[in-house]
Amino acid sequence: MxxxxxxxxxxxxxxxxxxxxxxxxxxxxxxxxxxxxxxxxxxxxxxxxxxxxxxxxxxxxxxxxxxxxxxxxxxxxxxxxxxxxxxxxxxxxxxxxxxxxxxxxxxxxxxxxxxxxxxxxxxxxxxxxxxxxxxxxxxxxxxxxxxxxxxxxxxxxxxxxxxxxxxxxxxxxxxxxxxxxxxxxxxxxxxxxxxxxxxxxxxxxxxxxxxxxxxxxxxxxVAERPRATSVVESYRRLESERENLLALYRHWGLEGDAASMEMLQSRYMERLVACIEGVCGKGSPLPAAEQRRIVSHMIGTDHAQLAASLGHPRGPAARSMTVPIRSRNTPLVCAQARLLSLFGGDHAVWVMPDAYV
CATH class of the missing domain: 3.90.550.10 (Spore Coat Polysaccharide Biosynthesis Protein SpsA; Chain A)
Incomplete structure (x- = not known):
């Protein structure tokens, strides 16, 4: 019926x-x-x-x-x-x-x-x-x-x-x-x-x-091996999300709120490390020189440095990368991302679950 x-x-x-x-x-x-x-x-x-x-x-x-x-x-x-x-x-x-x-x-x-x-x-x-x-x-x-x-x-x-x-x-x-x-x-x-x-x-x-x-x-x-286009797109989404969330908090008049800003910086760090792992990790389609070029840009921005200085990410992968990112040590960041990819399982998925919904 x-x-x-x-x-x-x-x-x-x-x-x-x-x-x-x-x-x-x-x-x-x-x-x-x-x-x-x-x-x-x-x-x-x-x-x-x-x-x-x-x-x-x-x-x-x-x-x-x-x-x-x-x-x-x-x-x-x-x-x-x-x-x-x-x-x-x-x-x-x-x-x-x-x-x-x-x-x-x-x-x-x-x-x-x-x-x-x-x-x-x-x-x-x-x-x-x-x-x-x-x-x-x-x-x-x-x-x-x-x-x-x-x-x-x-x-x-x-x-x-x-x-x-x-x-x-x-x-x-x-x-x-x-x-x-x-x-x-x-x-x-x-x-x-x-x-x-x-x-x-x-x-x-x-x-x-x-x-x-x-x-x-x-x-x-979730795709096991990232394509070059998906790696670039993930980073673009991260940058867009950062701008949009900051704009929202400015609209709310809370850009000076300590808890809110710590969340934004920590969130950015978690996702930035996931993007870096996509560039350098297991199955990356990019040659090593291109990996270093991309990562150098990612960690060299003012807002990446701010996140590395002020953020308190919960995930051990992001925490372990904070000092190398803050020091702008591109070779070390790339090497550590490869190790995380080899031995860290699928942790990149779980520091950013709402990206998959």
Whole structure:
């Protein structure tokens, strides 16, 4: 029996699919099986060449709450903007075709939003990454239930949520659709991540809640051997993230807040070391002279030196690299990055888990 569809659903779930035949059924079924029934799922397929579209079509025929949009091959952000334009729900939630929602996720998020009149509710994320020779590691980006009823309280505590990796991804968050429209927000076609959308939404948000536990899980495979293009792109993303986070904290008037600035510098150091390992580590496609040239640039910037001086990274890899980076010792930095890559396992993934959501 087909499910009916509301003209004004409570939640619009936005999903982008591309060649996801191995996971999309589980993703869609996790939405269909939500205890909150008044929802719509908008799936924008970005030019799949496998059975993804056929699978979603078959489910949409039996459930009118599923809206499948076939798009030409396009980027994730452009596809999310297509989905956002079609959304009719009071709230918007983003998920991926390789993720799945806990059965009570939407009900829990909506209940907290409505009982406390919140503009944003942050859910927990369970992340499972497969890398190397079949190795699978898991981590959770989650916290205790918390409600910030004033803008000041949220901004003062936001560094903890950034530090845990829970705040920056668009996934597992309940956004107020009316507020998105009022601010004129979009996912910005051409952007490599959802992060700019989230940061714009956070800029002047006032009432924010964090739902306890994990609402959303995602399973993803990490490339074992980085391509030269992916190494360069990772560094570009790091630099863009640094600028965007600094701009946010300047907007908040917190560029002098010690805890917030320490988080930013520590976060930068963790990710910088991961980028350096991508340049110099096992499987690097770059010749040694090019590795040294790139690393010399990375560690020679004023903001890299500031991070090496002021940051207190938690990961042992980043801590061990702080002194060589601060001394601008490029050969030592490269040598140490090779050792970390050979003997450090997949630590680079776990110092920056929100980069994979």
């Amino acid at each position: 087909a499910h009916g569809v509301s003209t004004t659903p409570v939640v619009s779930v936005l999903m982008v699919s591309h060649d996801a035949e191995g996971s999309v059924r589980r993703a869609v079924e996790s939405v269909q099986n939500q205890s909150l029934r008044d929802l719509e799922l908008i799936v924008v397929d970005a030019g799949s060449e496998d059975a993804t579209v056929r699978q979603v079509e078959a489910m949409a025929e039996r459930d009118l709450r599923i809206d499948l949009v076939r798009a030409d091959r396009c980027g994730r952000q452009a596809a999310l903007d297509v989905a956002l334009e079609r959304a009719r729900g009071s709230y918007v939630l983003v998920m991926d075709a390789d993720g799945w929602l806990a059965a009570g996720a939407l009900a829990g998020l909506v209940d907290l939003a409505e009982t406390r009149s919140l503009e944003l509710v942050v859910g927990g994320i369970g992340l499972s990454l497969a890398s190397g020779a079949g190795r699978v590691s898991e981590t959770e980006l989650s916290g205790d239930e918390t409600v910030f009823l004033t803008q000041h309280d949220f901004r003062a505590a936001a560094w903890r949520l950034f530090d845990s990796g829970q705040l920056l991804p668009a996934s597992a968050k309940l956004f107020d659709r009316e507020r998105i429209g009022r601010l004129g927000l979009a996912f910005q076609a051409g952007s490599p991540t959802d992060h700019p959308f989230v940061l714009e939404y956070l800029a002047d948000v006032e009432r924010v809640g964090v739902l306890e536990g994990v609402s959303y899980r995602v399973g993803r495979r």
